[in-house]
Amino acid sequence: MTLFYLFGAVAVIASLLVIAQRNPIYSVLLLIASFGALSGLYVLLDAPFVAVTQIIVYAGAIMVLFLFVVMLLNAPHEETEHDEKVHPLRRPGPMRLGAVLAAALVVELIWALSRGTSETGAFGEAAVSSVRALGRSLFTEYAFAFEVTSVLILVAMVGAVVLAKRDPRAHS
Amino acid sequence: MTPLLVAQIGLTLFVFFMLLNSAAVMVYVERKVAAFLQQRLGPYLVGPKGVLQPLADVIKLMFKEELRPKAADWFLFALAPIISASCAFAAFAVVPFGAATTFFGLLSEPVKLQVADVNVAVLVIFAIASMSVYGIVLAGWSSNSKYSLLGGLRSSAQMISYELSYGMALASVLVVGNSLSLTDIVNGQSGYWFHVLPRWFIFLQPVGFLIYLTAGVAETNRAPFDFPEAEQELVAGYHTEYSSMSFAMFFLAEYINMVTVSAVATDLFLGGWHGPFLPESLGWIWFLVKVGALLFFYVWMRWTLPRYRYDQLMSFGWKILLPVAVVNLLVTAAGVLYFGM
Numbered sequence: 001m002t003l004f005y006l007f008g009a010v011a012v013i014a015s016l017l018v019i020a021q022r023n024p025i026y027s028v029l030l031l032i033a034s035f036g037a038l039s040g041l042y043v044l045l046d047a048p049f050v051a052v053t054q055i056i057v058y059a060g061a062i063m064v065l066f067l068f069v070v071m072l073l074n075a076p077h078e079e080t081e082h083d084e085k086v087h088p089l090r091r092p093g094p095m096r097l098g099a100v101l102a103a104a105l106v107v108e109l110i111w112a113l114s115r116g117t118s119e120t121g122a123f124g125e126a127a128v129s130s131v132r133a134l135g136r137s138l139f140t141e142y143a144f145a146f147e148v149t150s151v152l153i154l155v156a157m158v159g160a161v162v163l164a165k166r167d168p169r170a171h172s
Numbered sequence: 173m174t175p176l177l178v179a180q181i182g183l184t185l186f187v188f189f190m191l192l193n194s195a196a197v198m199v200y201v202e203r204k205v206a207a208f209l210q211q212r213l214g215p216y217l218v219g220p221k222g223v224l225q226p227l228a229d230v231i232k233l234m235f236k237e238e239l240r241p242k243a244a245d246w247f248l249f250a251l252a253p254i255i256s257a258s259c260a261f262a263a264f265a266v267v268p269f270g271a272a273t274t275f276f277g278l279l280s281e282p283v284k285l286q287v288a289d290v291n292v293a294v295l296v297i298f299a300i301a302s303m304s305v306y307g308i309v310l311a312g313w314s315s316n317s318k319y320s321l322l323g324g325l326r327s328s329a330q331m332i333s334y335e336l337s338y339g340m341a342l343a344s345v346l347v348v349g350n351s352l353s354l355t356d357i358v359n360g361q362s363g364y365w366f367h368v369l370p371r372w373f374i375f376l377q378p379v380g381f382l383i384y385l386t387a388g389v390a391e392t393n394r395a396p397f398d399f400p401e402a403e404q405e406l407v408a409g410y411h412t413e414y415s416s417m418s419f420a421m422f423f424l425a426e427y428i429n430m431v432t433v434s435a436v437a438t439d440l441f442l443g444g445w446h447g448p449f450l451p452e453s454l455g456w457i458w459f460l461v462k463v464g465a466l467l468f469f470y471v472w473m474r475w476t477l478p479r480y481r482y483d484q485l486m487s488f489g490w491k492i493l494l495p496v497a498v499v500n501l502l503v504t505a506a507g508v509l510y511f512g513m
Contacts (some may be wrong), residue, residue: 071321
């Protein structure tokens with residue numbers, strides 16, 4: 001139980017510091033620390049496979065790309081000094097949307113937490129720790145969600161390519 | 173403190189000590205082999221045949237001044253070599269290097285020759301390898317120097333690209349071995365086919381072995397894939413600004429990573445501690461012999477092959493190695509399903 005509180009505290013504090021940081025490089029590193037703590041929680045839940053996958057996929061692969069982009073853009077500080085003094089709801093377009101989304105998330109969180117924790121996970125203990133059982137349920141019971149997720153990622157990839165592609169007419 | 177716990181702690185300290193020593197031995201071997209390949213003598217002044225040269229190097233590094241560029245980010249600059257070195261040591265923790273032993277009857281129950289027996293050992297190694305990228309990237313960025321930054325960026329791009337093929341090669345062995353535990357995989361390689369050929373996975377996975385070796389060389393940033401520190405273009409790459417012991421930590425990490433990659437290759441493809449003539453309790457000798465042979469291959473390759481060009485490296489990784497690895501995995505999976513192994 002001590003370990004649970006330790007990992008939980010690290011995850012929460014690191015996540016809070018991610019958004020409190022001005023330097024994006026430190027934000028990325030704190031997010032990695034948070035993922036590491038989450039992976040520790042998975043180990044405590046007797047799911048070493050999920051824990052290691054968390055490290056490989058999130059901390060190892062995705063965050064390296066984040067770091068890469070931050071370093072290439074070479075932006076040591078966010079340029080928010082001007083906007084800081086304005087109230088979130090009075091900021092221009094996209095920023096207002098962010099404030100609304102954040103408010104919605106807070107409401108959802110309060111709702112979810114007030115519902116209590118009577119429901120437990122659908123997996124039995126053996127199912128989580130066994131790679132075979134995990135793979136079987138992923139490719140049978142949850143096959144639809146699995147395939148839909150891959151289509152979602154494909155859409156995101158096509159979107160990124162379209163956005164990053166230079167307009168050929170702009171050259172001439 | 174039970175005797176088993178004492179044995180376990182002793183084993184952990186022993187592995188740590190041996191890894192440190194292996195780096196020193198590898199530095200000596202590398203310099204000697206390089207010298208022979210280039211018709212030189214190599215180090216010969218310190219100690220008999222120069223065997224104490226690594227010790228002299230360590231003392232020199234310890235007494236050097238620790239420099240830090242003024243514009244560097246001091247926290248990350250100090251953290252980067254620590255990440256590199258600790259990842260290098262951590263990865264070896266799940267590698268088994270011998271059959272379970274009682275140390276000639278000293279212990280009541282046998283203890284595994286492995287620091288931590290994790291049932292997803294192969295994935296743990298992969299995870300730690302992916303974390304070690306951070307040491308190099310952060311070193312490159314925090315130094316605030318163009319050579320370091322370029323070295324760090326190149327290295328991260330290279331490691332991400334080759335990690336995929338590396339993972340695919342691991343996955344095809346896992347399919348053949350039908351387990352994620354390194355101990356189980358090694359035990360699946362005991363015995364012989366037709367009484368002659370050892371039942372090693374290299375004979376079932378020759379393509380996988382080649383992919384693993386190539387990607388392993390790229391992962392450890394060794395020649396001919398040593399772009400992060402290409403001297404002619406980048407001075408010394410990501411560790412240009414480092415001196416003294418923080419440089420030594422990167423140096424140490426590189427050699428220990430080589431040892432780990434060779435040890436994992438031995439466990440996955442070369443039958444681990446299984447071999448003829450020796451009883452199971454002395455299997456670690458076979459393990460050492462195989463790891464030593466792979467390490468010699470590493471050194472031999474470095475001093476034989478010139479460095480690739482960077483774009484060649486990238487197109488080789490993505491257009492040749494990765495497709496071959498994917499096809500190898502598919503064929504392996506189909507074969508295992510068809511023959512029902």
